[in-house]
Structures are given as structure tokens and as C-alpha cells.
Amino acid sequence: MKVCIIDYGVGNLASVQNAFALLQVDAVVSDKADDIRTAETLVLPGVGSFEAGMNGLTDSGLIEVIAEEVMVKKKKILGICLGMQLFATTGFENGEFAGLGFIEGSVVKIDDTKENIRLPHIGWNDVTVVNGHCIGKGFKNTPIFYFVHSYHFMPKDIGVVAGYCDYGGEVVAMMQKENIFGAQFHPEKSHIDGLQILRNFLSC
DSSP states (O other): OOEEEEOSSSOOHHHHHHHHHHTTOOEEEEOOHHHHHHOSEEEEOOOSOHHHHHHHHHHHTOHHHHHIIIIISOOEEEEETHHHHTTSSEEOSSSOEEOOOSSOEEEEEOOOOSTTOOSSEEEEEEOEEOTTOGGGOOOSSOOEEEEEESEEEEESOGGGEEEEEESSSEEEEEEEETTEEEESSOGGGSHHHHHHHHHHHHHO
């Protein structure tokens, strides 16, 4: 299976590529439209702010080709951390910014007014799998994943949610809408459970 990890200047690229290598999957890191078009599956990683992510995609000139492959040709895509957030309609980090609009919803700051809630949310957290989506299959026990974020995705349709974590309330940790998959955590840093997420994505 040909996997293209999209390079738009704000990704955690090498560790994502190494995680696929552990699954004996040869994933190419690329900022070229032709590699995106010829890949069977796409990965949109990302660290940093929503604004920086969208600016990176805009500057790369890749938004149109990504949208064509995902929304028209229905190619599978996995968004990781910021990558998942960029699927939203709108992001509200340091202002209001339009996202890719692949999944209707908004990205807002985690409520840190509650006791013992600090931002960014950094570290390991259990995830409760819900709604029976393919991305959440195959876990004998409650999976645990590594998170680094201060904002979270609030989808309009809660049916796309595949898993929640508890951080001062329910925070969407996984999503799936048809061919569009998202992980708020970093599967590439989450050991066995993280690799299971990548296996699920590849096989769904």
C-alpha cells in the first residue's frame, strides 16, 4: 500500500514515517501534488496552531489536490493531532480561521477553568472507544495514547466520534467519517496501541 505523509511545514514527519515502517509499510514524505495523487492513502500530521497549519497548507498549494483526492475520489486520509483539527470547518485559536471543512465542526480551547486542568494537555490518557467505528477496533483493554494539545475538535455530528478521553470533561480523541479518519493523540508515539490505530486505518 502506498502511503503519502503530507509535508506542509508543520508536521512531525520522521516519527510518523518510522511508525509505518514498524508495520512494514513504506510511507513517503512529500510536498508534491503528484505523490498525493498516486498514493493509495494519505496522512496529514501536524503540530502547532490552527492558523499556522492552514497557512502551511495554503503556502504549499496543496489544499485543492488534497480536497480532490479526499472529498471527490474518496481516498482515505488520517489526520494526526493538528492534522485532525484542520479537517474542521472553523478553528478558534488566536482568532477565527477557516479549516478544510472535511468534517463539520469547530476547534476550540479546552476548558481549563476546572480544578487540576492545565494546558497544554500533555501526557498519557485512556480513551473510551464509542460508536463502533473501524478505527477503534481490536483493543482487548481500554487503549491509552499520548496527547499534546490545548484545543479540541467539537464536531456538529457526534456520530463521527470514535473515542473520547477525559480531561476536565469529554474531549474528542478519535473520529471517523467515511474515508476521513482522525486522531487527536499521537499514534506514532503511543507504542502498541498507537500502532493498532495505524493498522486499523490501513485496513478499514
